[in-house]
Amino acid sequence: MTETQNQNEFISKRLRLAGLLIALGLVVEGLSLTWNHPLSFVAFLAIGGLLLLLGIVVYLTALVSPRQS
Amino acid sequence: MPAAAVFAVLLISLVIVCLLVARPAITAARGGKILAFLGLFIFPVLTGVLGFENHMERSKQTRFCLSCHIMEPYGKSLYVDDKSYIPAAHFQNNRVPRDEACYTCHTDYTLYTGGFKAKVRGLHHIYAQYIGKPQQPVKLYHPFNNRECLHCHSGARSFEEGSIHAALMDDIKSNKMSCVSSGCHDMVHNAAQVNGLKQWSAQP
Numbered sequence: 001m002t003e004t005q006n007q008n009e010f011i012s013k014r015l016r017l018a019g020l021l022i023a024l025g026l027v028v029e030g031l032s033l034t035w036n037h038p039l040s041f042v043a044f045l046a047i048g049g050l051l052l053l054l055g056i057v058v059y060l061t062a063l064v065s066p067r068q069s
Numbered sequence: 070m071p072a073a074a075v076f077a078v079l080l081i082s083l084v085i086v087c088l089l090v091a092r093p094a095i096t097a098a099r100g101g102k103i104l105a106f107l108g109l110f111i112f113p114v115l116t117g118v119l120g121f122e123n124h125m126e127r128s129k130q131t132r133f134c135l136s137c138h139i140m141e142p143y144g145k146s147l148y149v150d151d152k153s154y155i156p157a158a159h160f161q162n163n164r165v166p167r168d169e170a171c172y173t174c175h176t177d178y179t180l181y182t183g184g185f186k187a188k189v190r191g192l193h194h195i196y197a198q199y200i201g202k203p204q205q206p207v208k209l210y211h212p213f214n215n216r217e218c219l220h221c222h223s224g225a226r227s228f229e230e231g232s233i234h235a236a237l238m239d240d241i242k243s244n245k246m247s248c249v250s251s252g253c254h255d256m257v258h259n260a261a262q263v264n265g266l267k268q269w270s271a272q273p
Contacts, residue, residue, distance in 0.1 A: 011093070011096065012093035012094065015105065016090050016093055018109050019086045019087075019089045019093075019108075019109065020090060022082075022086050022113050025113065026079055026083050026086065026113065026116060027083075029079065029116060029117070030079050032120075033072060033075060033076070033079075033123060033124070036127060036130075036132070036133065036136075038128075038133065038136060038195055039195070039199065040124070042192075042195060044120060044121070044124055045121075048117075048120075052113045052114075052117055055109065055113065056109065056110055056113060056114070060110070
């Protein structure tokens with residue numbers, strides 16, 4: 001496997017992971033917006049917000065981290 | 070921002086993210102990289118900000134405040150059939166918007182203003198409601214601020230020209246004398262007694 005292929009594989013894995021975390025976070029945030037309850041605000045921040053943050057961090061670190069072969 | 074707009078941004082974000090998860094190879098091209106930046110950074114951040122704003126607006130609603138069990142008597146006090154009850158008189162005569170009645174007179178409560186300490190108190194209320202034990206009776210953290218009355222009544226003819234108000238105006242405006250002092254407008258929620266009182270039923 002060439003170095004370019006390895007890099008692409010690495011980026012693809014990180015993008016998938018970031019995408020899954022962000023998608024999950026978006027679903028939680030969407031559900032919390034349909035639920036009119038004090039706990040929905042906590043779910044929005046503590047679960048949805050955390051998943052979004054993790055996903056964004058995974059995506060941004062994938063952009064700047066050294067490629068693994 | 071209406072909830073529909075928040076959902077629209079959320080949906081766009083979700084579609085882009087699903088596309089990237091299904092076909093990450095599209096990020097090899099320049100257009101794909103831009104799409105990834107939008108879908109994995111810009112839109113999620115935008116969704117978070119708009120969603121937070123939406124939640125903040127919703128938490129100003131009367132039904133949000135009354136969704137905690139401990140607040141039920143305060144909700145009932147808005148329907149007491151007695152003009153001397155200040156919150157009831159304001160609520161029933163549309164002197165405050167009914168769907169934001171609590172927030173209109175308690176603008177400094179927990180999440181909205183009052184700095185970090187006030188926000189921690191808001192989270193503590195959620196903890197006390199669902200995990201701990203709420204302190205009874207419910208008390209304000211600070212004495213009721215006349216500002217909450219004056220943001221509507223200040224400048225109103227009936228208030229300014231009232232002889233008692235006029236004589237005490239400086240003390241009222243500087244909070245030296247509370248509007249809810251004994252002998253003045255002291256019949257507020259009176260939550261402990263509210264169950265035995267006649268209730269007004271609003272016509273649909």
